[in-house]
Amino acid sequence: xxxxxxxxxxxxxDGTEVSIRPMTKEDGKKLLxxxxxxxxxxxxxxxxxxxxxxxxxxxxxxxxxxxxxxxxAFYDNxxxxxxxxxxxxxxxxxxxxxxxxxxxxxxxxxxxxxxLARHLTEKAVDAGLDKMVAExxxxxxxGRKAFESLGFEEEARLKGHVRxxxxxxRDLIIMANDISHLWEAMEHxxxxxxxxxxxxxx
Numbered sequence: 007x008x009x010x011x012x013x014x015x016x017x018x019x020d021g022t023e024v025s026i027r028p029m030t031k032e033d034g035k036k037l038l039x040x041x042x043x044x045x046x047x048x049x050x051x052x053x054x055x056x057x058x059x060x061x062x063x064x065x066x067x068x069x070x071x072x073x074x075x076x077x078x079a080f081y082d083n084x085x086x087x088x089x090x091x092x093x094x095x096x097x098x099x100x101x102x103x104x105x106x107x108x109x110x111x112x113x114x115x116x117x118x119x120x121x122l123a124r125h126l127t128e129k130a131v132d133a134g135l136d137k138m139v140a141e142x143x144x145x146x147x148x149g150r151k152a153f154e155s156l157g158f159e160e161e162a163r164l165k166g167h168v169r170x171x172x173x174x175x176r177d178l179i180i181m182a183n184d185i186s187h188l189w190e191a192m193e194h195x196x197x198x199x200x201x202x203x204x205x206x207x208x
Contacts, residue, residue, distance in 0.1 A: 014125075016079070019117040024086060026125065029076040033085070034066040037078070040085035045111055049171060051146050052108065075129055079109075079118055086110045089122035091129055103135040119152065130185055137184050143168060144177035158183045 012027040029037065041049070041056035054061050065076070073094070079087030092104040105126055109119045130138060140158060142149045158181040167178040 013080070016118070016121050018113075018121070022081065022113075022116060024079045024081045024113075024118065026077055026079045026087075026122065028071065029065075029069065029078050029088075031066050031069055033078060034062055036085050037065070037088065038062040040088065040110065043110060044108070046171065048108070048111065051143055051149065051170075055171065075126070077122060077125060079113075079122060081113070086113045087118050087122055089119075089126055091126045091133075093130075093133065093135060101135055102137045102139060103130045103133070104139050104141070105130075106140070120156075123156065127185060135185060137182065139180060139182045142179050142181065143170065144179060150179065150181070153181050153183075156183065 013025040014027070016024050016026060018024065038057075038059055041062065044056075049055075049057065056062060068074075069076075073092070075091040077089045077091075078085050079089075087107070087109045089105070089107040092106070093102070094100050105123060107119045107122050109122075127138070138158075139161075140149075140153050142153065144163075160179055161182040162180040164178040164180070166175040168176050170176055
């Protein structure tokens, strides 16, 4: 992946400026601190217990941009957002990418999540992908609505497929969209509600 041009600056809806760049092996401690600061209610939607040092260390040790592209958002030298694009370089799903986004509580509803999703979509297009998927729990109402606003639709529902960190079984909802439709939805939203994000620049 071409790392030229990073870090990039984003101006959020309230005028806050954050910088984004791909994660490096030196970001392990800050990433762990970011996950620990997340409220337990927010961490219940993540696939792993990211508050454990060994889990984050595994992310660092297995860093491979061709398989997982992690992009971090920084404010005041602290990580405030983490977005990842997951893809396979072989097999029957190599045209599909999975996107995951988590944002610190104080930066939610400011447009950071959407900006990170938009950036990863650009990278997905560059990588030649033509379909994006996202997974949400049935009680992850905010996340589901956010993906729907970007053109994602429910493609499958797996009953009782996941167990959250509180031990409750939840339905797993698979949402999907092809990149062309996703891009159109993002551009429409950004044009109507977030004009400041048009000025993303290095």
